[in-house]
Amino acid sequence: MAKIYNWGIIGLGKIAHKFAQDIQVIKNARIHAVASRSMAKAKEFGAQYNAPHCFGSYEALMDCPDLDVVYIATPHVYHCEHTILCLKNKIPVLCEKPFAINAAEVRKMISAASTNKTFLMEALWTRFLPTTLKVLELIESGAIGEVQTVKADFGFKATFDSKSRLFDQSLGGGSLLDVGIYPVFLSLLILGKPSTVKAIASIGKSNVDESCGMLMKYPHNKMAILHSSVVNKTATEAFIYGSMGTIRINTRWHEPTSITLLQEGKEPKDFFFDFDSNGYRYEAEEVQRCLAANQLMSNLMSHNFSLDLIELLDEIRMIAGIQYPDQDKNNQLNPKKSDSNFSLN
Numbered sequence: 115m116a117k118i119y120n121w122g123i124i125g126l127g128k129i130a131h132k133f134a135q136d137i138q139v140i141k142n143a144r145i146h147a148v149a150s151r152s153m154a155k156a157k158e159f160g161a162q163y164n165a166p167h168c169f170g171s172y173e174a175l176m177d178c179p180d181l182d183v184v185y186i187a188t189p190h191v192y193h194c195e196h197t198i199l200c201l202k203n204k205i206p207v208l209c210e211k212p213f214a215i216n217a218a219e220v221r222k223m224i225s226a227a228s229t230n231k232t233f234l235m236e237a238l239w240t241r242f243l244p245t246t247l248k249v250l251e252l253i254e255s256g257a258i259g260e261v262q263t264v265k266a267d268f269g270f271k272a273t274f275d276s277k278s279r280l281f282d283q284s285l286g287g288g289s290l291l292d293v294g295i296y297p298v299f300l301s302l303l304i305l306g307k308p309s310t311v312k313a314i315a316s317i318g319k320s321n322v323d324e325s326c327g328m329l330m331k332y333p334h335n336k337m338a339i340l341h342s343s344v345v346n347k348t349a350t351e352a353f354i355y356g357s358m359g360t361i362r363i364n365t366r367w368h369e370p371t372s373i374t375l376l377q378e379g380k381e382p383k384d385f386f387f388d389f390d391s392n393g394y395r396y397e398a399e400e401v402q403r404c405l406a407a408n409q410l411m412s413n414l415m416s417h418n419f420s421l422d423l424i425e426l427l428d429e430i431r432m433i434a435g436i437q438y439p440d441q442d443k444n445n446q447l448n449p450k451k452s453d454s455n456f457s458l459n
């Protein structure tokens with residue numbers, strides 16, 4: 115009989131609900147335990163998804179029997195602490211994006227996974243979507259020739275609330291780490307690490323970046339043009355321009371149900387994908403596949419990729435002046451490529 119994977123969840127907010135809904139569509143997965151800072155909230159959430167174990171603290175979840183893996187869905191600033199809590203207890207972890215606030219924290223998480231020989235993966239769900247796999251397949255097949263430019267944006271208009279996760283600096287608020295991470299991820303996936311980074315941010319009244327614009331240059335004259343915002347609704351499209359054509363990942367491109375191939379001299383060709391879920395099932399299934407194969411990390415979202423991603427985000431932050439003083443005081447930023455005198459130390 116196929117193993118059923120028992121999932122636990124830490125932090126029962128908005129995304130935890132969407133993820134729990136998706137666990138229910140995976141045949142060999144179930145919500146086994148949920149942990150909140152409030153027992154009443156844990157019980158209410160647990161009842162919604164038939165979780166047999168509900169805990170009123172994250173620490174209490176560590177003693178839960180028969181737990182296979184924990185999904186961490188707390189605000190960014192707690193990802194490192196909650197991941198390490200699980201790893202020290204040898205509980206595999208799928209942790210929400212951004213993996214942590216900065217590279218110093220991500221290194222600690224990776225080190226804890228290695229010391230405890232326990233699985234760890236960043237929940238950058240777009241990486242696992244069938245649309246992303248199709249984009250990579252089209253590029254690999256030469257459908258658009260040599261890739262030259264990636265252009266992507268992700269912006270939405272949030273209601274300002276200085277105490278909310280999106281605008282509170284002490285919770286890791288701001289557009290770059292919340293949504294800008296998606297365009298940055300796409301550029302890294304397709305073009306690799308840039309040789310030059312330029313970035314500017316508009317810092318709002320709560321000291322977080324409300325918008326961020328990024329330009330990157332790569333060897334062989336390749337470039338990326340990226341933008342994020344939590345104060346403007348943007349097209350949220352991605353374009354991959356090649357020497358012989360373009361792939362457009364249609365809006366909202368981080369969760370698309372279609373992509374369009376535009377080749378010179380040919381009719382545009384659409385590829386449609388029907389999701390039977392919110393789209394989070396694919397990352398959860400990747401975790402289960404890795405656990406079944408006794409892997410300590412995913413090949414699709416490796417520790418090195420996550421480290422490259424957060425280092426790039428650190429670099430953008432340093433150049434654009436986006437700061438998280440409590441966490442950054444322990445982060446040694448690598449100044450090698452930055453063209454700014456701004457320092458987070």
Ligand SMILES: NC(=O)c1ccc[n+]([C@@H]2O[C@H](COP(=O)([O-])OP(=O)(O)OC[C@H]3O[C@@H](n4cnc5c(N)ncnc54)[C@H](OP(=O)(O)O)[C@@H]3O)[C@@H](O)[C@H]2O)c1
Pocket residue numbers: 124125126127128129130149150151152155187188189190192210211212237239279285291292
């Ligand atoms: N992959 C995606 O599509 C996606 C989408 C949205 C968000 N995310 C990521 O998921 C994480 C959570 O986002 P969310 O939108 O679900 O946030 P949210 O609705 O605010 O929920 C976060 C949860 O974290 C817990 N928490 C612990 N300490 C907290 C504190 N000091 N303040 C507020 N909450 C605290 C709370 O759960 P308890 O009260 O139960 O303890 C809260 O419900 C973020 O890192 C975000 O980047 C990913």
